[in-house]
Every structure is written in structure tokens, then in C-alpha cells.
Amino acid sequence: MKQFIFSLFALVVSITANAQPSEGTFSVIPRLGVNISNQTGYSAKYQLRNGSVGVEDSKAAAGINIGAEAVYQFTDLFFASAGLDYSLQRCKIANYTNYLRQTGSVEQFEGVADKKLKLSYVHLPLMVGCYVYNSLAVKLGLQFGYLASAKETYNTADITIDTSVEPNERSIGNRQGYSVNYKDQMKKLELSIPLGVSYEYENVVLDLRYNWSITKAFKHTNSRNQWAALTVGYRFEIY
Numbered sequence: 001m002k003q004f005i006f007s008l009f010a011l012v013v014s015i016t017a018n019a020q021p022s023e024g025t026f027s028v029i030p031r032l033g034v035n036i037s038n039q040t041g042y043s044a045k046y047q048l049r050n051g052s053v054g055v056e057d058s059k060a061a062a063g064i065n066i067g068a069e070a071v072y073q074f075t076d077l078f079f080a081s082a083g084l085d086y087s088l089q090r091c092k093i094a095n096y097t098n099y100l101r102q103t104g105s106v107e108q109f110e111g112v113a114d115k116k117l118k119l120s121y122v123h124l125p126l127m128v129g130c131y132v133y134n135s136l137a138v139k140l141g142l143q144f145g146y147l148a149s150a151k152e153t154y155n156t157a158d159i160t161i162d163t164s165v166e167p168n169e170r171s172i173g174n175r176q177g178y179s180v181n182y183k184d185q186m187k188k189l190e191l192s193i194p195l196g197v198s199y200e201y202e203n204v205v206l207d208l209r210y211n212w213s214i215t216k217a218f219k220h221t222n223s224r225n226q227w228a229a230l231t232v233g234y235r236f237e238i239y
Helices: 003-015
Strands: 027-041 043-047 054-055 059-073 078-093 096-103 106-133 134-164 169-181 188-203 204-213 224-234
Touching: 003 059, 027 106, 027 204, 059 106, 059 224, 078 096, 078 224, 106 188
Parallel strands: 027 078, 043 096
Antiparallel strands: 027 059, 027 224, 043 054, 059 078, 078 106, 096 106, 106 134, 134 169, 134 188, 188 204, 204 224
């Protein structure tokens, strides 16, 4: 038992004792990972049977993040980095049914499903960081973004219900898929503040960042991007 505890302790020490890059080194870290993103203010409104209006707010969805950053180590503790990455940020709306009209005993609805907003950004993050414990670092910076593409996709289907038949007869027809270009409705440039934490072991860097958007995403609404990225990278020391 004592030998097992000693071996476990030695393993923990060997992991946590992994040193950060030394002063004056320059390195490049390519990385790949996932985004979890949402859009504040993005929602869908629809008509209910009783005449009131229903609202479905957007929910977070997963995307991808791929890029690289150059890092210069000023001291054993402090460093600065500049990066370039491609980020696919998505959010989704839960399925809903829009009431259209009633003709006699037949009610007509429009069902909307798989509604998503898909945004592609190219980001330039500029960050400074500090190692707080061995290879554990915290980071803060400023990030510039350019909107490469923006589209909304969804599917619709006509739904009819005949209330004169017991049980109510329901039929679905005229299914249709849509893709709407939203780029003209959105701001091309974005400014955000990334806050991150990273851990490195044997040149493998695990990085988690949350981005707080300063600028609005849409031109005419007060909506903003909300997203976090978890990436895995590998440090190549240049000198």
C-alpha cells in the first residue's frame, strides 16, 4: 500500500512539475477544437391558436475552431501571443408550430424544424498571459473578428388538422428546406475580449477561452455573440 501511494505521488509530481517555456523563447502552436456558442437576441416568434404570440429563444450549439498562434516568452512567468483562427459558431431554435388560419373545420399550421444560425468568423486574438502554477496559465486580450459568412437554415412543413373527425385527423405535406443569407444584416467586423486558461504537458496545450463580445453582431438589433472554445494544440519551439 505504501509503495502504491508513493508511486501515485511520484506520478502526480511528474505531471505537475512540467515546466513552462523559458525566458526569451519563441514558439508556434497550431490548435484544433470545438466552440459552444449562442446569439443573444436571436429568437423566433410565431402565432398560437388562441391569438397570442409565442417566442422561442436560441440555444447554444457546437461548432469548430481551428487555427494557430505565435507565442513569445518575455520572462519565466509572462508571455504574449498573436493568433489567427477560423471559427464556426452556431446556435439553434427549438421546433415550433405557427398557426396560419382556419377554414371551416380545417385548421392550417406551418411547422418549423431544425432552425439554425451559422456564422463563420476569421479571428485575430492578441493576448498576454501569466503562468500561475507550473504549466497552468491565465490569459487576457483583445480579439478582432471578420465575418466570412452568415446564414440561417430551417425546414418547414404544412400541417392540417380536421377538427370534425374524431380523433382529429392530422396530415403533413409540402415539406421545404430553406437557406437564407444573413451576411448583409450583420456587422462585418467584431471586437471581443477573450479570457482564457491553459495547461501544457510535454508540448501539448489544452486551452479554454470565453469571448465577451463588445460590438453587436446584427446591424439593427442589440444581439451579441456568446461563445467559448476548447482547443488542443502542440507547441513547436522555434528558438
